[in-house]
Amino acid sequence: MDTRKHEHEGYGVSIDMEKLADSLSGELESLHPLARECSIYRVPEATRCSHPSHFTPRMVSIGPFHHGKEELKAMEEHKKRYLKCFLQRTKVRIASFVGFIKAREAELRNCYAETIHLGSDEFIKMVLVDAVFLIELFLKYYQPNLRTNEDPILGKLFLYNDVTHEILLLENQLPLFILNGLFNLAKTETFEANLYEEISFMTITCFWFRDDIVGYLPIQENLLEINFSKAKHFVDLLILCLQPSQSRAVFALKDLNIPSVMELHQAGVKFKRGSSKDLLDIKFNEGILEIPFLTVYDPTERLYRNVLAFEMMHSYTKYLNDYIIMMNYLVSTSKDAELLLQNEIIGLGNTEAVPTVFRNLDKGCAISYSYFQYSGVVADLQAYCKLPWHKWKATLKQNYFNTPWASISVIAAVILLLLTSIQTVCSLIAL
Incomplete structure (x- = not known):
């Protein structure tokens, strides 16, 4: 008796099912291995669908993801x-x-x-053409x-x-090692020494x-x-330059009720343009909130979205x-932005x-109450706003001492009140 046939019949497996199983096994064997050096990703559809134009090239393809598209x-x-x-x-x-x-x-494919x-031939040709395009563009920009x-x-x-x-x-990246290598190879023998x-x-x-880029995403130049040498590609270079030089003390937040700039202003908080060129270095100390300078341009949102997507993936x-x-949270209305503009924090x-830009970007962010990087700043701001003395002092200053004439009027009124009180006391004593 055919044992193999008997086993098939016993489990309800036919010869056709064996062929299907062999086909599936072949597909499993040919799966692309997930390499540790992988660093270039296609943006998830859930992220892309809200703003597809922010992740998809319309002019130039770099790398394999959009190679060959008709447009x-x-x-x-x-x-x-x-x-x-x-x-x-x-x-x-x-x-x-x-x-x-x-x-x-x-190695390139594993990235x-x-x-x-x-x-293989098409892949190599694509890498050469795209890599040299970037090298030549930067070289011409550097040497007019x-x-x-x-x-x-x-x-x-x-x-x-x-x-x-x-x-x-993010989807338009080539690994930096191949760009660097091709440039160095070209240098080995040139027509002009x-x-x-x-x-x-x-x-x-x-x-x-x-x-060209630091204006959109401020970072310290020497970074x-x-x-x-550590960066995998251009977007990775930006992420590495944004890493803080010193780690923050992070703890779990009970709530993420961050007061807006106007609410903080009404509670007596002062605002100062941060001395650090690190965009993310927001600090609060002794009633002063320091926010590094930033400027929002038309391409800002698109750039931030791609860096955010890579940070997550x-x-x-x-x-x-x-x-x-x-x-x-801080800049929730145009009045918040106006106050930062007055303090030369935004340009x-x-x-x-x-x-609008931060509201749009926030929709793609994930909040972690247990590991929020600004938990210390938020806790200090919340504590500061809860003290009534700060609000009373701010109200007096903003409503009664906001101009020299207002200050003079208040002082005159106080003097008049004092004189009236003295006169009343003297009259009572005379009786």
Whole structure:
């Protein structure tokens, strides 16, 4: 008797089911392994659906996630023009660049959090074209003498601005190690001996970040160089630069009832532009709330969303997440923003935009009562507002001593009251 057939019949398993099981087993064996070095993610649909334009490139694709999309093909010709310029300056043959990428193909693919369904040749070509496009863009930005009047990107400000913002989309990333490696390979033999003298890929990248990006997401300038070697890609570089130099004392909060700027003002809190260039360094001490300077532009929300998404997906401590939550509570209305504008803490005349941006960003944040980064600041603010003396003092100052004339009027009224009281007492004594 066929034992295998008997077993099949005993468990209700047919030959067709065996074929299906073998097919499924084959699929399981071919699954893309989840590599530890994975750092480039596709944004979850739940995050993307509310603001798809904030995560999806409209002008240029960098890397495999959006490669080949019809609406992005117009930029491919410009990329190849940049590749041609790049190759004209180095004696290194294009085959050497291809071989350099080929040797690192497996490592490159493992940087992405999903299987890349591109053949080896197409993948290598894509990496070379996209990587050199970024290198050449930064190089031309760093050395204006390398530009021509016909430059397809830097010669058109509106196009350059769009490309700049899309370079920092989470789904538009290439690993920094391949960009750095290709740049160093090109330097080994050039047609002009001093062309790349004392220039590294870090040099031109940090120059671009300082000149074009730091205005949107303020960070201390020297942190770009300090964190460059540790960063996996451009978005990771931003996250690393936002990490606080000193850890905060964090404890569980009973509630997250953070007073707004106007409520704090009415309770007597003063506001000061923070001395630190660390955007997230909000401090409260002796009745003074220090908030580092920030400016909100049109691209701000898009940039913050991509950095937030990476912070969440790469399991970083939620520093930016908690900053957004904190700022959303503090700046809940245009009046809150107006007060910060008066104290030179924000640099934008349109005070309606600030609360809107933080309100929109807050919807993608997750609150942790047990590990909120500003728990100490919040507890101190809540305690300060509960003391009635602070509110009485603030009311007196804001309502009766807010101008020199008001102060003179109050003093005169007090003197008049005192004189009247003295006169009354004297009259009683005379009786």
